[in-house]
Amino acid sequence: MELFTNQVLAGIATGAIYACMALAVVMIYQAIDHLNFAQGEMAMFSTFIAWQLMQWGLGFWPAFLLTLAISFAGGIIIERALFKPLTNAPVLVHVAGFIALFAILNSVAGLTWDFTIKQFPSPFGSSGFLGSQLISTHQAGMIGVVLVLLLLLFAFFRFTRVGLAMRAAASLPESARLVGINTSWMIALGWGMASAIGAIGGMLIAPVVFLEPNMMGGVLLYGFAAAVLGGLTSPFGAVVGGFLVGVFENLVGTYIPGVGNELKLPIALALIIVVLVIKPSGLFGRKIVQRV
Amino acid sequence: MSTMLTIKDLRAYYGQVQALHGLEFSLNEGSVTTLLGANGAGKTTTLRAICNMIRSTGNIEFEGKPLTGMSTENVVRLGIAHVPQGRGTFTNMTVEENLQLGAISRKDVKNIPDDIERMYAHFPVLKQRHTQQAGTLSGGEQQMLAVARALMLRPRLMLLDEPSFGLAPLIVRDLFGILAKINREDRVTILVVEQNAQLALELAETAYVIETGRIVMSGTAKEIADNEDIRKSYLGY
Ligand SMILES: Nc1ncnc2c1ncn2[C@@H]1O[C@H](COP(=O)(O)OP(=O)(O)OP(=O)(O)O)[C@@H](O)[C@H]1O
Ligand SMILES: [Mg+2]
Numbered sequence: 001m002e003l004f005t006n007q008v009l010a011g012i013a014t015g016a017i018y019a020c021m022a023l024a025v026v027m028i029y030q031a032i033d034h035l036n037f038a039q040g041e042m043a044m045f046s047t048f049i050a051w052q053l054m055q056w057g058l059g060f061w062p063a064f065l066l067t068l069a070i071s072f073a074g075g076i077i078i079e080r081a082l083f084k085p086l087t088n089a090p091v092l093v094h095v096a097g098f099i100a101l102f103a104i105l106n107s108v109a110g111l112t113w114d115f116t117i118k119q120f121p122s123p124f125g126s127s128g129f130l131g132s133q134l135i136s137t138h139q140a141g142m143i144g145v146v147l148v149l150l151l152l153l154f155a156f157f158r159f160t161r162v163g164l165a166m167r168a169a170a171s172l173p174e175s176a177r178l179v180g181i182n183t184s185w186m187i188a189l190g191w192g193m194a195s196a197i198g199a200i201g202g203m204l205i206a207p208v209v210f211l212e213p214n215m216m217g218g219v220l221l222y223g224f225a226a227a228v229l230g231g232l233t234s235p236f237g238a239v240v241g242g243f244l245v246g247v248f249e250n251l252v253g254t255y256i257p258g259v260g261n262e263l264k265l266p267i268a269l270a271l272i273i274v275v276l277v278i279k280p281s282g283l284f285g286r287k288i289v290q291r292v
Numbered sequence: 293m294s295t296m297l298t299i300k301d302l303r304a305y306y307g308q309v310q311a312l313h314g315l316e317f318s319l320n321e322g323s324v325t326t327l328l329g330a331n332g333a334g335k336t337t338t339l340r341a342i343c344n345m346i347r348s349t350g351n352i353e354f355e356g357k358p359l360t361g362m363s364t365e366n367v368v369r370l371g372i373a374h375v376p377q378g379r380g381t382f383t384n385m386t387v388e389e390n391l392q393l394g395a396i397s398r399k400d401v402k403n404i405p406d407d408i409e410r411m412y413a414h415f416p417v418l419k420q421r422h423t424q425q426a427g428t429l430s431g432g433e434q435q436m437l438a439v440a441r442a443l444m445l446r447p448r449l450m451l452l453d454e455p456s457f458g459l460a461p462l463i464v465r466d467l468f469g470i471l472a473k474i475n476r477e478d479r480v481t482i483l484v485v486e487q488n489a490q491l492a493l494e495l496a497e498t499a500y501v502i503e504t505g506r507i508v509m510s511g512t513a514k515e516i517a518d519n520e521d522i523r524k525s526y527l528g529y
Contacts, residue, residue, distance in 0.1 A: 075379050098411070161396060166383055175380035178343065180368040180397030 005251045006134050012220075013139035015246020016146035016210075020254030021216075021223025022230065022238035023153070029232050030170040031190035032083070034094045038101035039198050040220030042078075044213060045105045046071040046199030047206045048113050051120055060123040064203060068196045075195025079188045087184075109213040120206035142204045143209075149200060150239060166190065168287040221265065222249070225272050231282025240284065245272075296321040297342070298479050302350035304334075311337045312348070313505040316518040319449070319498075323482060324475050324482045324497035326513065328437030328489050334505040336377050339451045343367050343374050354449070360419045362397075363432040369397050371448035375455065379438040387418055390426050390437055394444025406442070414470055431458045436467065443474065449473075452484040456491060464488070468495050493517040 021039060036042075046067055053063035078101065086097055089143045106270075124141030157163040169176040169186035176183050201223075202216060209215050225243045230237025255266045272292055275283065295320040312334050319442055327335050337442050339347040343364050349370040352359045359367055368374070371458055373394075382390050391411055395404045412419035415436045417421070421429060426437060435455060456464040472495055474480050488493035492513075493499060499516040501509035509522055 017362065100446045159394070161401075164389060164392060166394050167385070168396070171384055172382055175376070175382060176393075177345075177364040177395050178374050178376060178380055179366060179441070181393075182363075182365050248408070 001046040002134070002253075003254065008247055008255045009135040010139060010245055011250035012079070013135065013142050013246070014205075014250070015226075015243035016142045017201045017205045017219060017242075018222045018226045018245050019239040019242025020144055020149070020197055020204070021220055022242045023149075024198040024201070025177045025223055025234055026230075026232055026235055026238040027190050028152030029193035029227070031187040032087075032094075034091070034098070035193070035224065035227075037095070037098040037220075039121050039194065039223070040216030041102045041109075041213075042071070042075070042195050043198035043202035045109055045121065046074075046195070047202035047211055047215075050199070050203050051206075051211055052113070053119060054121070060121060064123075064161065067151060067199055067203065071198040071199035072192040075192040076188045079089055079191035082204070084184065084188070106213050113213075115213055117210040120203070120211045122207035124209075131284075132146070137209060145200065146203060146239075149197065149232035153197075162189070171188040180202050210226065222246075222268065223267055229282055231263065232287025234284040235285025237282060238273045241282070293320050295319070295458050297337075297483075298351070298353045299342070301353065302338070302341055304337050304346050304348040306337075306346070307462035311505055312341065314350070314505040315502070315505065315507055317500050317507055317510065319481060319483055322475070322479050323498060324472075324484065325421060325487075325498045325500070326492040326514075327483065327485045327502055328492060328499050331487075332504075334451055335500045335502060337492060337505070338441060338502070339376075339453050339483070339492065341484060342451060346498055354495040363471065366399070368445070372451065373442035373449070375438045375442045375445035375453060377453040377457070381426045381429075381434050381438060381441075382450045383425065386423050387426050387429070387437060388422040390441050391418075392446050394441035395446075401508065407444055407446070407468075411443060413521055414443075414474075415440055430518045432460065432463045437461055438469065439470070443478075447480055448463075449481045449483065453521060454485055456486060456488045464491060471495060478492065489523075490517075 005195055021043065025036060025041050026036070049070055050067040054060065058066070075118045082097055082101060086093055106205070121142065122138040124137040126136050126138050129137045129140040155165060163169065165176070165181045166186045166189060168179070169181050169183040173183045205219060222245050223242070226241035227238045227253030229238070229244060248271060249264050249268045251266050253259055253261060259267060295318050299315060299317050302312050302315040303310060304490070306446060314340060314492070327338060329335050337346065340346045342352055344359065344362055344367055345364050352434065354370055354372065357370070357523050381468060388408065394435055396409065398404065418440060421433065429437060438454070439455065455467060456480065459467065468491060471482060475482050484492055484496065493516060496513045499511060499513045499524065500507050501516065
């Protein structure tokens with residue numbers, strides 16, 4: 001029983017990171033209807049920036065906040081420079097754009113900081129949370145930070161005018177323009193926020209997987225899985241999907257003999273395919289009630 | 293009375309297909325004008341061209357400013373509210389959020405709650421349903437919401453594309469009554485596109501008849517309504 005609780009809690013903790021990545025992916029998907037394959041590399045790059053800031057002597061939290069600001073601006077710049085010109089381009093051109101971005105970020109990170117793994121500090125430490133053996137303080141911290149992030153995002157979309165404008169632009173761009181919303185900037189803003197959210201995921205997972213240019217590959221796959229499972233149109237679904245994938249992955253690895261670490265990912269992906277066959281819009285995909 | 297909107301030699305295109313062929317007309321400030329014509333005549337296209345939602349050439353001036361090359365959202369920000377054909381309702385948001393969105397480009401944020409209350413006074417049914425998803429409203433309720441959303445801009449000019457579409461006659465009367473009141477009390481200039489010519493001619497002072505992308509007739513609403521030939525050949529009543 002203790003093993004079970006332990007695995008569930010650990011699953012929720014890694015699930016928090018998947019939730020972050022899924023949120024970032026959904027944010028951009030809602031704005032431009034494409035999956036950003038480079039989301040993981042953007043997060044990795046942000047994490048290196050945080051690491052560099054700390055090398056220069058900044059404390060964890062100042063480096064964390066500054067990295068969020070830099071990532072936000074970086075996301076906006078990437079959209080303006082790379083993807084805005086592609087607005088009406090076909091899907092494959094977008095895919096090429098994402099792959100280019102992926103490759104650029106990966107090699108620039110490798111060139112700048114090399115490919116050896118680096119320690120990334122945790123602001124929460126790694127002792128047992130509240131003295132228990134079930135979950136570490138870092139894992140508890142990951143869950144806590146993601147929950148705070150969710151609350152802030154919820155409040156932003158529900159209670160601010162910019163949040164409302166972003167929702168409108170994502171759901172009906174033409175109507176949004178007719179009430180005076182600059183939908184193009186809303187897309188850029190979505191990129192900035194996705195980039196910052198991804199950065200949080202990167203900085204939280206780095207103490208666990210260690211910092212190196214390829215650290216986000218697997219994480220982003222799980223993030224995609226979570227986003228699809230939650231129904232790509234729902235930020236709430238993305239988060240629930242993240243936690244579900246995290247827990248499922250851990251339980252499968254622990255309890256199904258012979259699965260171990262190598263087969264966890266394919267099995268998690270298989271689950272998603274099953275879900276999508278049964279419910280194509282994902283668990284929380286938006287069903288729009290519409291009467292004409 | 294000064295001219296608010298002048299349109300000269302307006303041509304609009306859907307891909308290679310030309311839908312407007314050198315349209316010319318103008319609106320006086322504070323007036324109600326109607327644009328009449330059969331299906332496919334180019335009424336919707338005209339309204340879309342005014343807001344730069346479609347590729348067009350020609351000259352459109354609003355209060356002396358040319359709108360050429362301006363983005364749709366910047367045209368709207370000049371005070372031109374457009375209730376599109378199909379209403380453009382944000383169906384997955386609440387009624388109140390739809391009204392908030394109507395005012396989203398306004399800087400005078402503190403006046404918005406009062407304006408929402410004014411809309412609820414004009415359209416009490418919206419108040420009853422203010423927390424409801426807009427997509428669950430009936431067609432008539434959605435049309436009222438679309439008009440209310442447009443008014444939340446505090447527009448100088450309102451473009452309405454077939455506001456009577458799909459509404460029961462009694463509700464249409466109500467809606468047109470409210471439009472007349474808004475025009476009178478808030479001095480909003482109105483350009484209304486209608487299939488329901490009879491009703492539109494009661495509301496409007498000036499009327500234009502459009503056929504295959506050209507203005508073929510214009511005059512005071514009374515002249516057009518009294519001319520049996522025009523009524524029979526263009527307006528079908
Ligand atoms: N999206 C489009 N693509 C191609 N042609 C179009 C498109 N929309 C309209 N048209 C064409 O442009 C012309 C004018 O259409 P428009 O929608 O302006 O007519 P309308 O007067 O509003 O008609 P209705 O009363 O049926 O709404 C028509 O010949 C129509 O076929
Ligand atoms: Mg039309």
